[in-house]
Each structure stands twice: as C-alpha cells, then as structure tokens.
Amino acid sequence: MNAKQLKRNLRRIVGPHAFLDDPASLAVYSYDASLQAARPDFVLLPQTTQQVADTVSLLYKERIPYVARGAGTNLSGGSIAAKGGAVIALTRMKRILSIEPRNFCACLEPGLTNLELQETLRKHGFFFAPDPASQKVSTIGGNVAENSGGPHCLKYGVTTNHILGLKIVTPTGEIIQLGGKALDTPGPHLLGLFIGSEGTLGIATQITCRILPIPEATRTMLAVYDSTDDAGHTVSDIIAEGILPATLEMMDNLVIRAVEASLHAGYPTDAAAVLIIELDGALEGLDDAAIEIETICKRNRVREVRTARDVQERERLWAGRRGAFGAVARLFPNYSVSDGTVPRTKLPDVLRSVSGIAQKYDLKIGNVFHAGDGNLHPLIFFDSRDLNQVERVHHAGREILEACVEAGGTISGEHGVGAEKIHAMPLVFDPAAIELMRKIKAALDPANLCNPHKILPDSREKPDRMGDPPVAGSAAATSASTRHHTTDRMGDPAGRPYGNSIIEHDAPNLTVTAEAGLSLGKLQQKLSEAGQFLPLDAPPDSTLGDIVASALPGPRRHIYGAVRDLVLGLSFVSADGQIIKAGGKTVKNVAGYDFGKLLIGSWGSLGAITEITFRILPTPKASGGFIASFPNTDNALDAAANIVRSKLNPAVLTLLNARAASRLMEGRPPTPLSSFFKARNHATLLFLGAEGFPSAVKKQLIHMEQICTENSAQLSDRVIGEDYRSLLADVTSLCYHPGFPFSTSEKGPASFPPSENAPASIPPLENAPPGFPPLEKGGKGGPVKQTSEKASSYNPSAAIMSVQISVPCAEIARTVDLMGALETKCGVSAHVIAHICGGAVYSHFSLHTESSLPEIAARIHENLIADLPDANITTIGLRLDAIADAPPVYGNRAPASWLCAIKKCFDPAGLISRSLHAGE
Numbered sequence: 001m002n003a004k005q006l007k008r009n010l011r012r013i014v015g016p017h018a019f020l021d022d023p024a025s026l027a028v029y030s031y032d033a034s035l036q037a038a039r040p041d042f043v044l045l046p047q048t049t050q051q052v053a054d055t056v057s058l059l060y061k062e063r064i065p066y067v068a069r070g071a072g073t074n075l076s077g078g079s080i081a082a083k084g085g086a087v088i089a090l091t092r093m094k095r096i097l098s099i100e101p102r103n104f105c106a107c108l109e110p111g112l113t114n115l116e117l118q119e120t121l122r123k124h125g126f127f128f129a130p131d132p133a134s135q136k137v138s139t140i141g142g143n144v145a146e147n148s149g150g151p152h153c154l155k156y157g158v159t160t161n162h163i164l165g166l167k168i169v170t171p172t173g174e175i176i177q178l179g180g181k182a183l184d185t186p187g188p189h190l191l192g193l194f195i196g197s198e199g200t201l202g203i204a205t206q207i208t209c210r211i212l213p214i215p216e217a218t219r220t221m222l223a224v225y226d227s228t229d230d231a232g233h234t235v236s237d238i239i240a241e242g243i244l245p246a247t248l249e250m251m252d253n254l255v256i257r258a259v260e261a262s263l264h265a266g267y268p269t270d271a272a273a274v275l276i277i278e279l280d281g282a283l284e285g286l287d288d289a290a291i292e293i294e295t296i297c298k299r300n301r302v303r304e305v306r307t308a309r310d311v312q313e314r315e316r317l318w319a320g321r322r323g324a325f326g327a328v329a330r331l332f333p334n335y336s337v338s339d340g341t342v343p344r345t346k347l348p349d350v351l352r353s354v355s356g357i358a359q360k361y362d363l364k365i366g367n368v369f370h371a372g373d374g375n376l377h378p379l380i381f382f383d384s385r386d387l388n389q390v391e392r393v394h395h396a397g398r399e400i401l402e403a404c405v406e407a408g409g410t411i412s413g414e415h416g417v418g419a420e421k422i423h424a425m426p427l428v429f430d431p432a433a434i435e436l437m438r439k440i441k442a443a444l445d446p447a448n449l450c451n452p453h454k455i456l457p458d459s460r461e462k463p464d465r466m467g468d469p470p471v472a473g474s475a476a477a478t479s480a481s482t483r484h485h486t487t488d489r490m491g492d493p494a495g496r497p498y499g500n501s502i503i504e505h506d507a508p509n510l511t512v513t514a515e516a517g518l519s520l521g522k523l524q525q526k527l528s529e530a531g532q533f534l535p536l537d538a539p540p541d542s543t544l545g546d547i548v549a550s551a552l553p554g555p556r557r558h559i560y561g562a563v564r565d566l567v568l569g570l571s572f573v574s575a576d577g578q579i580i581k582a583g584g585k586t587v588k589n590v591a592g593y594d595f596g597k598l599l600i601g602s603w604g605s606l607g608a609i610t611e612i613t614f615r616i617l618p619t620p621k622a623s624g625g626f627i628a629s630f631p632n633t634d635n636a637l638d639a640a641a642n643i644v645r646s647k648l649n650p651a652v653l654t655l656l657n658a659r660a661a662s663r664l665m666e667g668r669p670p671t672p673l674s675s676f677f678k679a680r681n682h683a684t685l686l687f688l689g690a691e692g693f694p695s696a697v698k699k700q701l702i703h704m705e706q707i708c709t710e711n712s713a714q715l716s717d718r719v720i721g722e723d724y725r726s727l728l729a730d731v732t733s734l735c736y737h738p739g740f741p742f743s744t745s746e747k748g749p750a751s752f753p754p755s756e757n758a759p760a761s762i763p764p765l766e767n768a769p770p771g772f773p774p775l776e777k778g779g780k781g782g783p784v785k786q787t788s789e790k791a792s793s794y795n796p797s798a799a800i801m802s803v804q805i806s807v808p809c810a811e812i813a814r815t816v817d818l819m820g821a822l823e824t825k826c827g828v829s830a831h832v833i834a835h836i837c838g839g840a841v842y843s844h845f846s847l848h849t850e851s852s853l854p855e856i857a858a859r860i861h862e863n864l865i866a867d868l869p870d871a872n873i874t875t876i877g878l879r880l881d882a883i884a885d886a887p888p889v890y891g892n893r894a895p896a897s898w899l900c901a902i903k904k905c906f907d908p909a910g911l912i913s914r915s916l917h918a919g920e
Contacts, residue, residue, distance in 0.1 A: 010058065029089065032069075040085060065448075067081050067085075068203040129156035135322075159196075164208045182839050184838075192564055200455055219290045237296045263319055265323075271303065325368075343374055401421070425455075512613070520544060535560035556651055569613040570583060573607055582594070628716075629714045656731070801857055806839055818863075831844040
C-alpha cells in the first residue's frame with residue numbers, strides 16, 4: 001500500500017477531521033515537556049476503542065511505527081514519535097463512562113484530565129489518589145502509562161495501586177481486557193506490567209480506577225527552615241516516629257523565590273527550605289498528630305510552623321507547590337528536570353551532592369520534590385541557545401542520577417525513562433535483566449512498532465562500575481551457583497527455597513528485605529521490636545514466598561493494600577538457573593518494566609522466589625475490635641453495608657457464616673470471648689476492627705457498635721492490642737484450606753512433585769497445577785460417605801474444595817448468598833468468610849451426602865462461573881487428583897494469549913510448572 005492509499009484508509013477509520021498531516025499540526029505534536037523533539041508523519045485523533053483498534057491493525061499490517069499520546073506533558077521524551085510514523089492522540093476520548101460509589105470505582109476514557117476526574121468525583125464525595133502537579137492538563141491515560149504519583153502518593157500509593165482494570169488495544173490491533181471492577185485479579189499481575197510501560201506494550205482505551213471517600217478532615221502545615229539539612233532530617237524523623245502524613249513536600253530557596261514572585265503563596269523568601277505537610281483522615285486524632293509533627297520540627301530547628309486556618313489558605317499553599325515548575329519557567333529560558341528516587345534518610349546527603357554538581361558545572365539548580373518518598377526533582381536551569389551550557393546540563397543530569405543510584409535509589413520515580421534516560425538504564429540493570437525486558441517487549445509487540453526506541457537501550461550497554469547493582473536497582477542477575485544461602489534446603493516454586501533470614505531491616509525507611517523461607521510470624525515478631533509491622537494477613541507459619549506467590553487478599557487488604565502494593569522488590573531463580581532481581585527498596589520506581597509484578601500471584605509458574613523487599617508501616621498507636629452476632633446473614637450484611645456507607649473506613653469488616661463462626665473458637669485457649677461464642681453457636685458473625693490514633697479508634701468502634709446494634713446484633717466485649725491481633729490471626733487462618741501449601745515444614749506439598757528432567761533448583765509440577773494440593777492420596781473420585789450429623793462442625797478430611805473469590809464490593813452480599821445456595825444445589829456444606837470492604841470471599845466446601853467427588857466439584861465450578869461472571873476465582877485447595885487438570889484460576893482473567901507469551905519469556909522450555917489458566 002502506498003502512502004496515499006494508507007492516508008486515505010486512515011481517514012476512513014477516524015474521519016477526515018481527525019487525520020492531520022499539515023506542517024503546523026505535525027510541529028505541535030513533535031515535542032513534549034522534555035528536551036526531545038521528533039516530527040511524526042501524521043496524527044490521528046480517534047474517538048472510540050474500535051477506531052483505535054482499526055488504526056493499529058492497519059499500522060501493524062503496513063509496519064508503520066506509532067505512539068499513543070495524551071496532553072504531551074511527558075518529561076522524558078516518551079510521547080514523541082522517535083522514528084516518525086503516527087501519533088495516536090487520545091485527547092478526544094475523554095468521557096466518564098460510570099461512577100460507582102458502591103463499588104468504589106469509576107470507568108473512564110484515557111483523554112480525561114486528572115483534574116477533570118477529581119472535580120467530578122468531588123461532587124460524589126470521592127477522589128482519585130494520584131494527583132501529579134500537572135493534573136490540570138495531564139490525562140489519566142498518561143498517568144497510567146507513566147505510573148504517575150503526586151504529593152498524596154506518600155500515603156495512598158501511585159497509579160498502579162489504584163487501577164482495577166484496563167481495556168487495551170494490543171500492538172497487533174486486538175482488543176483485550178485486563179482486570180475489571182474487583183480489587184484483585186488472580187494469576188500473574190499483567191496490569192502491574194502494563195502500568196508504567198510508557199505506552200510500549202499497547203494502548204489503554206478504557207480505564208477502571210479505584211476511588212476513595214474524601215477524608216473527613218485535613219490539616220495542612222507549612223514548616224520553614226534556615227537549613228535544607230534540617231528540613232531533610234525532619235522528613236525522616238516524622239516517618240520514624242510512626243506518623244504517615246498524606247503529603248510531605250519540600251522546596252528550596254531558589255524555587256521559593258520563583259513561586260512567590262509568580263503566585264504569592266505565602267512562603268517566606270528568605271527561607272532555605274519549606275516543607276508542606278498534610279494530614280488527613282478522621283477528625284479525632286488529627287490534631288494529636290499535628291502536635292507531634294510540630295514537636296519533631298522544633299527538634300530539627302524549625303524557624304516557624306503554621307497550620308492553614310481555612311480552605312483558602314490551604315489552597316494558596318498548594319497552588320505554590322503545584323505551580324512551581326511554571327513559576328521557575330518565568331525566570332529562566334529552559335530547565336531540565338531530573339527524577340531520581342532515594343531512601344528518605346539519604347535526602348540530606350543527595351541534596352548536598354546536587355549542590356556540588358551545580359557548582360562543578362556552573363549551573364543553577366532548584367529543588368522541589370516529594371520528600372516523603374524520597375522522589376527528587378532537581379530543576380537544572382539553562383539557555384538552550386548556549387550549546388556549551390546544554391552539554392553541561394546533560395553531564396549534570398547524568399551525575400545527579402548516578403548520585404541517586406549510589407545512595408541506594410533509582411533513576412526514575414514517576415517521569416519514566418522514555419528516550420532521555422535510556423543511557424542511564426545500565427546504572428540499575430544488568431544485561432540479563434534488560435534481556436528479559438527485551439523478551440517481554442518482543443513477545444507482546446513482535447513487530448516493535450508500539451512506541452519503539454523507548455525505555456530499552458539499543459546497544460548492550462554495560463554499567464560504568466563493575467559488580468552488583470545497588471539494592472534499589474530495578475533488576476540484576478547473577479549465576480545461582482555463585483550465590484550463598486543460609487540453608488541448603490531447596491523448596492518448591494511457590495516460594496520456599498533458600499533460607500529464612502532477615503537480610504536487611506531499614507527501619508527509618510520503612511523497608512525490610514528477607515529470604516522467602518522466613519515465616520510471616522517470625523518477621524512480624526522482629527519488626528514489632530522496632531514498633532513496625534508488615535500489613536499482610538496470612539497464617540503466621542506461612543512463608544513469605546508462599547504469601548507473595550499466591551497473593552491472596554486478607555482482611556485488611558482494603559486499607560493497607562494487596563501483596564502487590566507492599567512488595568517493592570524481589571529476587572527469583574529463573575528457569576535457566578539465574579538469580580534475577582526486580583524492583584528495589586524505594587517506594588517509587590518506574591525505571592524499566594515492572595516485571596517483578598508478574599511473579600506476584602503466579603503460584604510459582606514463572607520462577608522460584610528467593611528474596612523479597614517489603615514496604616512496612618509503623619505499628620498503629622491503637623487497635624481494637626469486637627464481634628457482633630446476628631440472627632441471620634441478612635442482618636449482618638445490612639449492618640456491613642451501613643458501615644461502608646458511613647465512611648468509617650474500618651480496618652477489619654469480615655463476615656463469618658454460621659459454619660465458619662462455629663470453628664472460630666475451636667482450639668483456642670479460654671478468653672473473655674469464649675462465653676460469648678458458646679452462647680451464640682450457629683450465629684452469623686461480623687468481626688470489626690479499627691486501627692490508628694486512640695481517639696479515632698474509639699470513635700470508629702463506638703459508631704460501628706451502634707450500627708450493629710441497630711441491626712439486631714449482640715456485641716462482645718472489645719478486644720484491644722495483642723488480643724485483637726490474635727483474633728485477627730485466627731480469623732485470617734480460617735480463610736486457608738488445611739491442605740494449602742502454607743507451612744515452613746521440610747516436606748513440600750503433594751502438588752509439587754519434581755519431574756525427572758528438571759534442574760535441581762526448579763522443582764516443576766508433573767500434573768497438578770499450583771493451587772490444587774490434594775489433601776489425601778487415594779482420593780481418586782470414589783464416593784465419600786459422611787452423614788449429615790457431622791456437617792455442623794468442620795471436618796478437614798471431608799473438605800473437597802476451597803476457593804477464593806474477588807468481586808466488586810457491591811457484589812459481596814450476592815456472593816455470600818450464592819454460597820448458601822450452593823449448599824442446596826450441590827449437596828455440600830460451605831464455610832464462608834467474607835472480607836466486605838476488600839470484596840474477597842473464601843469458601844470451603846465439604847460433603848454431607850454420598851456422591852461422586854468429581855461430579856460435585858464440577859458442579860460447584862459450573863455454578864460459580866455461571867452465577868459470578870465478573871468474579872475472579874482461585875481454587876486454593878482441591879482434594880481430587882482425578883480432576884487436577886481443572887484450571888486453578890478462572891472466571892474474569894487475563895487473556896490466554898498474553899499469559900502464554902509471558903510464560904515463554906520466563907520459562908521457554910516449560911520446565912517450571914504448567915500454566916495457571918485453561919487454554920494456555
């Protein structure tokens with residue numbers, strides 16, 4: 001097809017007014033907010049997903065490169081057409097398709113700006129947590145492509161923590177769906193790979209994002225310093241004290257003066273630095289936290305601390321921070337922005353290094369950045385007409401990134417690699433890791449047409465320094481044979497090989513790195529000595545590797561995040577015996593593809609996890625809960641719905657049906673709750689908990705008790721502190737099947753037999769997939785006799801299947817009801833535990849009739865799929881070898897084509913295990 005025919009066909013797809021190839025239009029789309037520029041051959045402005053798919057299909061057929069683009073605010077050259085071809089501008093796709101408060105989500109198109117979404121959500125009492133400074137013009141599609149952060153990501157996390165689902169046009173023109181409206185999707189986390197891939201793996205055309213209720217109260221503080229060192233130390237001290245503000249922003253004197261000259265935000269122009277500190281949440285406890293922060297500031301020689309008296313003053317303070325980049329642009333012809341991230345305790349050292357680099361190259365550098373998560377944004381000022389100065393800027397920018405890496409950080413926290421930082425990739429990646437990313441790119445974009453020449457170096461460039469990359473580097477690979485381990489025991493690919501030690505506990509930076517064989521209980525015990533904890537809920541003897549490989553949600557998932565939100569980095573043994581590191585120890589890290597996310601929830605099908613770095617948190621200053629007993633399930637669900645609507649944000653809101661409730665106290669030593677349970681056998685229970693400042697916890701418990709009482713509940717006495725945590729652990733343990741591979745015992749689960757030709761370090765599966773551990777050998781499908789008299793108590797030997805179901809929050813009640821209906825339909829007893837706020841339901845099915853096990857198991861599967869079409873379902877326990885070929889992950893899942901392609905990147909010979917999904 002010649003150029004004229006190609007353009008004619010593209011005009012037919014998008015319409016004559018949505019195809020641009022005149023010189024003026026091409027000039028507009030030839031640059032972004034970086035120093036890069038490249039003119040495309042034409043620009044298309046589609047308005048529907050189908051138009052995008054048809055456009056990409058034609059470009060793929062004709063081998064024309066293309067790049068998707070939003071508002072062009074990219075700071076790393078990621079949204080320019082590096083080698084010509086097409087720009088697909090998504091700015092006309094900006095509809096909000098739905099806002100669903102009951103599901104805590106919104107569905108929208110990628111061209112909508114961040115601020116437009118925020119303003120619409122505000123009318124409903126909600127907000128979208130990522131809030132980049134460019135939110136007035138930056139689009140949600142761009143936020144997804146770059147994994148954007150913003151000031152509030154310190155408390156709430158970056159974009160990847162708030163995207164539930166994406167409709168994607170693949171590089172070959174197919175339309176696929178990743179995720180949906182539920183908080184969790186089982187299997188390798190392809191969403192996590194796609195988010196932050198800078199538009200190189202496809203084009204997102206619909207986005208389902210998680211939305212949160214606007215906090216009840218806010219306190220915004222300005223702390224003024226005469227020393228940047230003192231300001232930097234304050235940042236670390238606040239976090240170390242156990243306080244996690246919503247934001248912790250910093251500006252130095254040069255930026256302060258520029259902001260005041262332009263925006264009059266109220267910053268003192270003679271200050272060396274200012275911190276903007278914001279707290280939000282329940283009104284109770286907020287003032288106590290503000291007083292503690294002021295005390296910490298005074299300890300670090302603060303000149304002044306003032307709190308915004310009203311909304312107008314708060315907005316002025318934030319206007320200065322959000323307008324900082326624009327303000328400095330009025331004083332200097334050009335500026336270049338660096339985007340390194342370092343552990344927060346290293347901020348003073350790195351700021352001194354930046355100052356030294358400025359002096360070395362005779363340049364002015366201003367600093368405005370997200371201090372709370374160590375994400376630096378040095379602004380290097382220059383005049384692009386001075387070529388010598390431009391060269392010095394490039395040298396200075398590279399040295400700043402090197403300083404960040406030397407401090408244990410990474411080369412990009414939120415702006416991406418794009419075209420500008422490709423040269424810096426070898427600072428944090430070994431060739432083997434880059435090669436793995438090349439394989440992923442080639443597998444999903446075989447023609448290399450989707451935003452080519454971004455992120456990955458064209459040449460196999462090596463690091464300037466020999467040896468292992470820093471801990472925070474995004475990936476590294478070394479031979480497994482040269483690696484020292486604390487034990488000789490080899491485990492199964494779910495994540496239990498290679499030792500059980502804590503490698504590093506960096507308490508001031510709230511991170512811990514441990515070997516995969518360490519139990520959660522032992523790690524928590526060690527962290528508690530420092531007043532910290534890992535907010536993952538699993539049985540205490542579960543290994544960290546098992547928890548990460550399965551990624552099952554716990555009772556507090558909705559408030560602290562899923563496993564994937566808490567894992568900052570991990571190491572794993574690949575199919576060819578190499579140890580590869582993904583991620584690092586900084587909270588924000590968007591260098592390269594986040595391929596470590598694929599190991600989370602992979603059930604060992606991609607590699608054997610050996611080490612994990614987690615984000616940890618200060619232990620809440622107070623915690624407590626209670627049990628509410630209801631006459632029936634409907635009353636319990638009504639109470640739970642009222643609590644969710646009240647925006648109390650409980651730490652725990654878990655329902656146990658009568659069968660599960662009867663098990664809760666089995667085997668427990670006598671406690672104040674024992675008599676309460678004994679008197680209320682066969683009742684539906686809610687376990688409710690609150691965590692935070694003492695006054696806030698007290699308020700939440702009082703209000704939740706009142707709501708439960710209004711719905712005919714009888715209440716237990718409150719449990720606090722260690723008793724509360726013990727009860728939480730017991731409720732969590734009920735979720736797991738007795739045969740589930742969560743144990744530190746030497747003997748691995750029966751579902752992981754090694755095959756004869758497998759390398760010793762990777763014991764693969766022979767037949768049964770991970771997630772289907774048979775409880776007993778010999779259960780080949782014959783009838784199991786169990787009388788109905790035994791049905792009221794849980795008998796592990798009678799359990800035939802355990803499932804975990806993730807659904808949109810509004811579907812919890814229907815899902816719980818369905819579990820009850822399955823008892824009648826399938827002749828089973830269902831022990832149901834439902835984490836209401838997290839949309840997670842666990843159900844253990846056991847027999848109370850004489851029947852064929854395969855027949856019953858098949859009937860349960862069929863009913864779940866038919867009645868829960870939008871659910872994500874994981875089989876976490878199955879008794880039968882006879883039906884072990886059934887997929888352990890099914891329902892609303894990622895497309896088999898992508899899962900198969902990813903599997904081949906990690907395990908081309910199929911040595912590790914079979915795949916997790918049917919059809920692969």
